[in-house]
Amino acid sequence: MANAEQISEPGVAQRLLFSRSTVAKKLAFHGPIVVLIVALLYPMLWLVGASFAPGSSAVGSLPILPERATLDNYRDGWAGVGNIGFSTYFVNSMAISLISIVGNLFSCTMAAYAFARMEFPMKRTLFALLLLTILLPNQVTVIPQYIIFNALGMVNTYGPLLIPKFTAVDAFYTFLLVQFIRGIPQSLDEAARIDGCGHARIFFWIILPLCLPALATTAVFTFIYSWNDFLGPLLYLNSPDLYTVPLGLSQFMDATGRSMIGSLFAMSVLSLVPLVVIFAVAQRLLTTGIATTGAK
Amino acid sequence: MSRQVQDADERRLARAETLIAAAFLGPWLLGLVVFTLGPILVSLLLAFTDYDLNGMPNWIGLDNFREMFFEDPRFWRSVRATAVYVGFSVPAILVFSLAVAIVLNRGSRMMPVYRVLIYMPSLMGSSVAVAILWRQVFGREGLLNAALAPLGLAGGSWIGSPSTAIYTLIALSVWAFGSTMVIFLAGLRQIPAEYYEAARIDGAGPVRQFFHITLPSLSPVMFFNAIMVTVHCFQAFTPSYVVSQGTGGPVDSTLLYALYLYDKAFRQLDMGYASAMAWLMLAVLAMLTGLFFATSRYWVHYGER
Numbered sequence: 001m002a003n004a005e006q007i008s009e010p011g012v013a014q015r016l017l018f019s020r021s022t023v024a025k026k027l028a029f030h031g032p033i034v035v036l037i038v039a040l041l042y043p044m045l046w047l048v049g050a051s052f053a054p055g056s057s058a059v060g061s062l063p064i065l066p067e068r069a070t071l072d073n074y075r076d077g078w079a080g081v082g083n084i085g086f087s088t089y090f091v092n093s094m095a096i097s098l099i100s101i102v103g104n105l106f107s108c109t110m111a112a113y114a115f116a117r118m119e120f121p122m123k124r125t126l127f128a129l130l131l132l133t134i135l136l137p138n139q140v141t142v143i144p145q146y147i148i149f150n151a152l153g154m155v156n157t158y159g160p161l162l163i164p165k166f167t168a169v170d171a172f173y174t175f176l177l178v179q180f181i182r183g184i185p186q187s188l189d190e191a192a193r194i195d196g197c198g199h200a201r202i203f204f205w206i207i208l209p210l211c212l213p214a215l216a217t218t219a220v221f222t223f224i225y226s227w228n229d230f231l232g233p234l235l236y237l238n239s240p241d242l243y244t245v246p247l248g249l250s251q252f253m254d255a256t257g258r259s260m261i262g263s264l265f266a267m268s269v270l271s272l273v274p275l276v277v278i279f280a281v282a283q284r285l286l287t288t289g290i291a292t293t294g295a296k
Numbered sequence: 297m298s299r300q301v302q303d304a305d306e307r308r309l310a311r312a313e314t315l316i317a318a319a320f321l322g323p324w325l326l327g328l329v330v331f332t333l334g335p336i337l338v339s340l341l342l343a344f345t346d347y348d349l350n351g352m353p354n355w356i357g358l359d360n361f362r363e364m365f366f367e368d369p370r371f372w373r374s375v376r377a378t379a380v381y382v383g384f385s386v387p388a389i390l391v392f393s394l395a396v397a398i399v400l401n402r403g404s405r406m407m408p409v410y411r412v413l414i415y416m417p418s419l420m421g422s423s424v425a426v427a428i429l430w431r432q433v434f435g436r437e438g439l440l441n442a443a444l445a446p447l448g449l450a451g452g453s454w455i456g457s458p459s460t461a462i463y464t465l466i467a468l469s470v471w472a473f474g475s476t477m478v479i480f481l482a483g484l485r486q487i488p489a490e491y492y493e494a495a496r497i498d499g500a501g502p503v504r505q506f507f508h509i510t511l512p513s514l515s516p517v518m519f520f521n522a523i524m525v526t527v528h529c530f531q532a533f534t535p536s537y538v539v540s541q542g543t544g545g546p547v548d549s550t551l552l553y554a555l556y557l558y559d560k561a562f563r564q565l566d567m568g569y570a571s572a573m574a575w576l577m578l579a580v581l582a583m584l585t586g587l588f589f590a591t592s593r594y595w596v597h598y599g600e601r
Contacts, residue, residue, distance in 0.1 A: 047432075062442040119314075120313065136578070169327045230534045
């Protein structure tokens with residue numbers, strides 16, 4: 001189409017028309033996308049603005065920027081309810097998320113290596129079981145798990161939140177790592193085996209370093225999942241000094257009336273900061289890396 | 297003689313390999329037995345009992361199921377809320393993310409930026425902070441009404457009205473469509489451009505190209521996404537808990553199945569009943585996924601290899 005016009009040597013008027021139509025085309029392409037993005041992100045941006053508005057003055061207003069900005073909401077919110085401040089929740093959440101990453105990396109990579117590189121009886125059956133557990137709704141296992149941890153006297157400790165992570169219960173990551181390791185050329189291990197390396201050395205010195213992108217994906221998603229997890233802490237934690245950020249936020253919401261809504265907004269914003277930071281750091285990994293594996 | 301030695305050697309090697317494999321699989325096997333397979337079995341047994349965490353479970357046969365089906369109107373309200381939630385969310389997420397993926401796939405220098413911005417909400421979709429925000433957006437003095445007021449369309453509290461509350465939860469789940477979209481986008485990238493060129497030469501317009509190239513080539517990705525989104529939506533808990541402040545209200549209109557199950561198990565300590573609910577959920581999900589797999593050979597096309 002463009003070629004035909006060029007060949008016929010368009011006049012000035014035609015050229016103007018042509019350029020205007022490309023502008024129109026660009027607008028027709030980018031316009032709706034930009035509108036969609038603004039609509040998607042508007043509530044988030046509004047929340048950030050509202051967290052700086054004095055008291056509850058942002059409620060019921062549409063603009064993102066408040067008329068007057070203050071840090072009072074952050075100061076009041078950070079003080080929390082009762083004698084527990086939000087700093088406690090942040091430290092707890094951070095510790096749980098980081099230990100969960102260690103647990104998942106440890107247990108999922110080991111299982112994945114065995115499935116991708118070793119021969120053992122019932123391999124196919126076990127792998128099928130692994131895949132099935134990905135689709136298993138956690139509602140089926142949550143009650144017996146609670147009974148187990150209750151019997152072990154572990155309710156109101158971090159045990160129930162952390163111990164399962166060291167046993168690769170998040171089967172999805174194991175699957176992801178199996179797929180990744182299968183993509184690493186087998187000739188590398190064979191060369192190492194000829195040099196006298198056993199499985200442990202091949203695992204640590206060859207496979208793990210080459211798995212770095214998949215390990216990073218696992219770590220990032222484990223962090224996001226643990227950071228957002230609400231049900232686990234809700235079930236197992238009773239003492240406010242053990243609470244995580246989501247639990248603290250929800251308590252705060254129940255305890256505060258409209259007068260404190262600005263503080264609730266401020267703490268909500270803070271609770272999202274680690275997610276935004278990790279997103280900024282790992283954005284390429286998240287939007288292209290997961291695409292090939294299908295992580296949620 | 298040497299043959300026998302060789303066989304024995306191989307057997308010893310295989311046995312050693314199995315032992316090492318067991319060591320590598322150890323943590324996972326332990327978790328599988330203690331945290332997955334064991335609990336599935338226990339949950340099945342509990343479904344036929346009355347158990348409140350004290351003393352021993354009391355065998356009551358099918359009573360839990362009878363109560364569920366015939367004597368518990370809340371159970372049916374939770375089924376209804378979940379059916380509406382899943383029924384609207386899943387197709388909306390799939391259609392919406394496919395449409396946006398196709399638009400973004402056209403390629404532009406801004407593409408990476410767009411992709412990142414659209415993906416962002418799905419990171420936060422299940423967070424308490426966003427559920428709190430949602431209460432505000434759809435409240436009486438919320439963002440939505442503030443936006444609708446100039447048009448004269450502002451209503452009451454969308455979250456406070458039993459007829460609209462569930463749709464605010466659906467909006468929340470659709471809002472986080474970015475992760476599904478990204479998977480579609482990756483699938484679109486895999487379709488060879490020659491297919492489209494050939495189709496254009498044959499005179500196929502965009503609509504025919506979509507139905508004869510894009511959709512069939514994307515069917516394995518569609519299959520994966522459909523299953524994952526369905527399983528995910530069935531289990532939704534945090535949004536309905538936070539938005540309704542744990543009640544599932546107003547009038548149980550946001551009482552999703554997972555929330556009612558939690559309520560039964562951990563607030564009323566009716567663990568037998570909740571286990572029966574969990575098994576029913578498992579059965580329904582298994583049937584749905586089974587249906588996906590059974591029909592897949594009619595609509596999922598894997599390229600010839």
